[in-house]
Amino acid sequence: MELWLCEQLIQASYEKNPAWLENISQLTSIARGKDKVTCMQMMWGTTQIKNFLLGNNYTPPKIIQGSGFTTVPSQKDQQATQTTTTATIQTGRKATATTYSHYALNGLLIFVVWILFLVIIRNMLRFFYDVFNSRRIIYLKVLLPRGQSKLDREQEKELAKDMKEKIWRMAQVFHNMHKIWSLSMRDTVMKNIFDKPKFTLIYHYEDGILDFMIGAYPEYQQILEGAISAQFPNCSIEKTTRPHFFKRKYRDIMPLEPKKDPIFNIKIYKQQPDDPINNIVDAIGKVSRYDTLSIVIPIKPVGHKFNLRSQKAVDRLYKNLSVYEHRNQWRKYIIMPRKLIWFLISGPSKEMMTSKKEEENVTMVRMVKAKEDYLNSMGEEAALPFFDSGMMIVTSSDEKENLESNIDNIVSGTTVYGDEYGNEIEDPQTKADMFWWIFKPLRKMALNNFIIGFFYKKFDFGINELTSLFHFPDATYNRTPIISWMQYKVLPAPENLPIPKDFNGYIMWGVLAETYRWGKLDTILADYKKHRAVAETMHNEEVWEPIEKFTQTQLEGKEIVEKKDEKWNMKKFVRSMVQKKWFWYKLYKDAILLGTNIYRNMLSPVYMKRDDRMRHHYCIGKSGTWKSVFLQTIARQDVRNGDGLCLIDPHGDLAEDMLAYIPKERAKDVVYFDAGDENRPMGLNLYEIATLDEADRVVNDATEIFIKMFGPEIFGPRLQEYFKYGSLTLLEDFEDRPTLLDIVRLFTDEGYREYKVKKVTNPTVKNRREKTFNAMGEKEKQEIIPYFSAKFVSFNTNRLIRNIIGQTKSAFRFEDIMDNGKILIINLSKGRIGESNANLLGMIIVSKIYTAAMARARMKEEDRKDFFLYVDEFQNFVSGTFADILSEARKYRLSLIMAHQYIAQLEPPKGLGDVGGGKNDVKAAVFGNVGTMQSFKVGAPDAEFLEKEYAPVLSTEDIVGIANYKAYIKLNIDNSTSRAFSMNMIYTTDYKNKKIVAILKEYSGKKYGRKREFVDAEMEARLGGSTDESKLPEKTDAEKIAEQEAAIVAANQPKLEAPHVPITQERIAEPTPAI
Structure with a gap:
């Protein structure tokens, strides 16, 4: 290994990877592979290598003779090596630049993929959250009184003076709804991850009635109800079942969206002389009562980002500039695809050619008042909270041709929100026609499963815009007959309602007079199961399932019953019992x-x-x-x-x-007194008293009874006098107990009258009888007695009533009934x-x-x-x-x-006077x-x-x-x-x-x-007739025993309590059946 070769290769490797300077061992390994130890020995260690690469004081190692290392190459080799090194260095520099670009692109790609991944994950989380929680959403139907009474009108005047003030109250409700997402850290986290909270505003028309509904998660129910009731204190907020959007055979959905960028406002209620929802409600009123139609407006609060954008847009519009900043001109071509087509045809617009510096030098310009008023309202709206919103028209009908006309009616009703300088609502018919095969099935699926927050065009509406689109009706300004009003004024219970404590072990179930959940008390109380008056029980419920759902193996041991189905066809069902929790009142x-x-x-x-x-x-x-x-x-x-x-x-x-x-x-x-029972009439004697002290009260009560029956004109003072003194005369005799039937006999039977008068001890009654009645002439008696007797003849001749009031002893004692709790x-x-x-x-x-x-x-x-x-x-x-x-x-x-x-x-x-x-x-x-x-x-x-x-x-x-x-x-x-x-x-x-x-x-x-035969015999004897005892039914042994027992009991009673009736047939006491 040559020293110069080690130096050149290490230099080339360093230029490719400068970061390896801190890892000399790796650098030499890459440079020479297995010879890294030899290289390091020749250059005298890592410090010398680092000095060599950094250009510091580097001292080449001396030539060691006989070591086998050649430290100085020949001139030819040096030139070749120099050429190779130069090429290697240039190639390394190019490779380094390529590497940087490669890493940058890879990093950008990874970043984009990561962002897309996070967006997809977030949307999937939101979608599945909506899917799994769609059944939890509760729907509140808000009803207001018609305000027809003077009291209601006075209360409304205190709350609001005109239409716009009344509509403004709904804006306050939206204010409170917007704040929900920031109430706590949990709500903020749920907003960022699951896009919660979400609300749904619904106009729901079914069976000719239009309801105003709001859908929300149950955890926001109390907040929402509080916000509504604070602004509408007389309203009724009713929990209702989920609206059925597709109840008819054919169905259709049409989304609505702003024609321009949502940064432009629609025409709000403050700019209109009439209530804007009248147009929508009137359009709904044109829909057949046999069809259904709903306008669904999903909303969710958004942050202040859109407010800032709106405020900048207003500033630019005041300067007569485009709503888009110079650097953001491209956004409108993405938001509004038709502008992109126009750009490709006509080229860049004037705004795109204007520089940012030129825009900054523009000041506010004068404009027509209508446009200025619109910009003022736009600026006012930019300062208010916004909601991410959407709009859909949902209709169903048994007549397919009705669908299009229903939608067209609603679309025409939204034209009231259009403005020459502002925005308007339209139906994207072209997109709907082109992509119906994609969007309509998705929207139908979402609405069928109440997944409201997906598959619609989202845009931002301010509070005043939402209020203009949806607010609760007022009978003064909204007179369309289809609107559902409060049937009656609902008033809260007092705070001090009694709280009972002694549970008797019984519960009450049944149907409550309420439309929610069809009034079924058990399902309604399931929402209030923690209430102290609610009892939870397990109940076996019958379940009938068609036999077709089961395999032959599953049918083993099952109970199969044949019965009629919904269409009255005989089919086989599998009957089973399932335990279910039921909730009732204690x-x-x-x-x-x-x-x-x-x-x-x-x-x-x-x-x-x-x-x-x-x-x-x-x-x-x-x-x-x-x-x-x-x-x-x-x-x-x-x-x-x-x-x-x-x-x-x-x-x-x-x-x-x-x-x-x-x-x-x-x-x-139980004592069941059936006045219509002819076979066994029960006695009810008006004149039954225990002591003479009760006589006056009984007579006064009897007098009032007949005044009530006949009237004071017929049963006047003279007849009242006869009746009172006659009754008091009869009541003096305790041996022969009187009845109401005897009052006529007293005046018509002279012997009976003399018999009764002899027993009178009351001097006033006796004096009245002897001096007044006896002093009457025969002519007067012939006039007054028949007239008096005629009032009671119906009771004497009607066997049914005669057998009840004619018995001397009542069938039961009322004291016994009351004191013994019968x-x-x-x-x-x-x-x-x-x-x-x-x-x-x-x-x-x-x-x-x-x-x-x-x-x-x-x-x-x-x-x-x-x-x-x-x-x-x-x-x-x-x-x-x-x-x-x-x-x-x-x-x-x-x-x-x-x-x-x-x-x-x-x-x-009339004319009763002071009687009684x-x-x-x-x-x-x-x-x-x-x-x-x-x-x-x-x-x-x-x-x-x-x-x-x-x-x-x-x-x-x-x-x-x-x-x-x-x-x-x-x-x-x-x-x-x-x-x-x-x-x-x-x-x-x-x-x-x-x-x-x-x-x-x-x-x-x-x-x-008592048996009718015995009672008839007693009545005949009492009225002066004779009784044929052979026609009476024979007594059974049980009857005889019962009669003896009754006689023993009677013998132990005081004489006044059980007087003897002097007729041929004694009272029969019969045995009672076993229960």
Whole structure:
């Protein structure tokens, strides 16, 4: 190895790779391969090599004789080597430059690929995030009141004076929506990675109704609702199901986009004399009610980059320059492809030929006022937040030709946003026609799966532009009939709603009066499963799957059932049971569930405590508004709580249906009084008293009953006098118990009258009889007695009613019913017994219950059990007794729950005067004493009256306009009446058992009723006839034993409690069936 050769090769290698100077060992290795040790020895080490390469003090090594190394080459070799070295150095320099270029290009390529990779990854992450979270998006339907009432108009004037101020409130909502992405570090990270948050503004037209919806992720629901309710305090925000964009056979999608660069504004609402959405809404109104149409506007907040660009653009436009800076002229050709085509045809524009220095010397120029106003609005918009937006028209129809006309209608409606100097919205028809086979399937797929944020042309809209395109309607300025308004005013529940504690082990399921999720209570409550009143249960649910889905192996052990499918074709199905979580409301012993308040997607169960119920509950509403359903729902809760109650039904359906909800442990507590049961009539004696102290009250109640039935004009003061003194005469005799049938006999049978008068001990009654009646002339008697008797003849001749009120002993004691917590269900079906008979029996029962309640005065307060009296259509039984119950029964733990249809039913008959101790104005008693007042849908006269009760939150129009199956209620809470709020009813059939109905009827009939043959015989004997005992049915051994037991019990009772009836046939007590 020659020294000079080592030096040249190392020099050449260094020039190729200067970085190897720090690694001399590698440099010599590359230069000489395996001879690197020899080279290093010849040049005396790495330090000498480095000095040689850097041109420092390098001392060549001396020639070592005899070492085998030749240190000085020959002249020829030196020249050849010099030539080779020079060429090598020049080649190395070229190679070095090529290497640098190569590395730079490779680095740039890697950088570009890396950026593309990151963009693809980011978009994939965003896409898959949207795919997996699309089902989480909730849709809020915003409804506003029509504002037809004076109260609404006054409130609106306080909020906004004109149209533009009202529209401006929506801009404030968008302000709050824009701030969501920067609320926390997490939101910022989610924005940068997953492009979150995203919102969707939707005009959705279906079945002739236009809804205004906003879609959002559930974590932003409360923020969004708060932003909307702050600007629209009277609105209703309802959670709704996802809109169905493609419900019809044929469908089409058309995206909309700005005609110019989005940096130019569309014409906003501030520049228009009318509400701009009127054009869109009117265009939607032209669409057939059998088609569907939606305008979908996806939006997401963006940062300030677009604001800066807009501000620069405005500055340039004020100088009459192009919106694009000199160095950015090429951008518009990318953004606007048609400008690129024009550039290729006509060459570069004047702006491209202008230098940046020339542009900087330009000052602001004068322009026409219209253009200046537009630039001013553009500058104002540039200072406001922007949203990355899009727009799509989605329509479906069963008629294919309707699709194009539907889209054209909407496109024509957007022309109102066009401006001569600004932007306008258009449909990119050319692109749509050229690339429909790419974009339409993607857009349909995205919308079908509710992936709203992809496959549309994105552009930026400012807050005022978005507000102009989408805001909630106002009835003053938006009068198109297709707009969906609030059906009624929704009011929040008070903050101090009762919170019950004593769970009774029962739950309530059923259907809520709500459109969201079809009102299914279990699915609605799934969103509120952490609420303390919500119970979670596991339920076995039947699943029916077509047999075609299973293989032969999978069918082993499966239950195969043949049944009809949706098209009523017989097919085979595989039946299986799947366990599913269900969510229900809990029921409590210390409170009952009335319904649910739904206010801005917050569900609040409305419970009513026991003590508050003692101040009575009044319901009013038109027919078919669920009054009876409501009464049954709360009565069933009393049954399960073990409480006593009486339900009076003048129609019969409610009473019969109530029997199906009696639990088996309470079957023996049921007394079912069916007035239409001819075979086993139950006795109900109006004149049944325990002591003479009760006589006056019974007579007064009876007098009011007949005044209510016949009216004061017919049953006037003279007849009232005869009736009162005659009743008091009959009640003096405890040996022969009187009934209502005896009142006529008293005036028509002289021997009977003399017999009864002899037993009278009251001097006033006796004096009246002897001096007044006996002093009457025969002519006067012939005139007055038939007229008096005619009022009661219908009760004597009608066998059905006669067999009930003619029995001397009532079938049951009302004191026993109340004190022992029994269930008394009264069926007074007008269709079976007649209206007047039903009214008479109902008033007798109410009077009896009140008398039994007043008898509790002898009991200790802690021993008085709660008893609840339910009266449906209570106007049929109105008398002064109701006024007494409302004012006095609370202390005796008697609660009255009453329902009827309209207030005029409570008006006292004209000319009633002071009859009944001045307590006949039941209307005044109801509205003066009732604790809880509840109204369903009512008529205008009633609404005017109730407006005073519900002031100041409800007007007459609000009360009239309430939807079916919903109510306004003023709830008694801790002895204080709350403000009015709205409440949704619950329809439930939980724990229903139809099989027990017949058993309970039979049980009550045999235990409390008597066979018709015996009752007929008793009535015939009582009315003066004779009885053929041979025609009576023979008693069974069981009947005889029961009769003996009854006689033993009667013998142990005080004489006044069980008087003997002097007729040929004694009362028959029959055995009761087993339950």
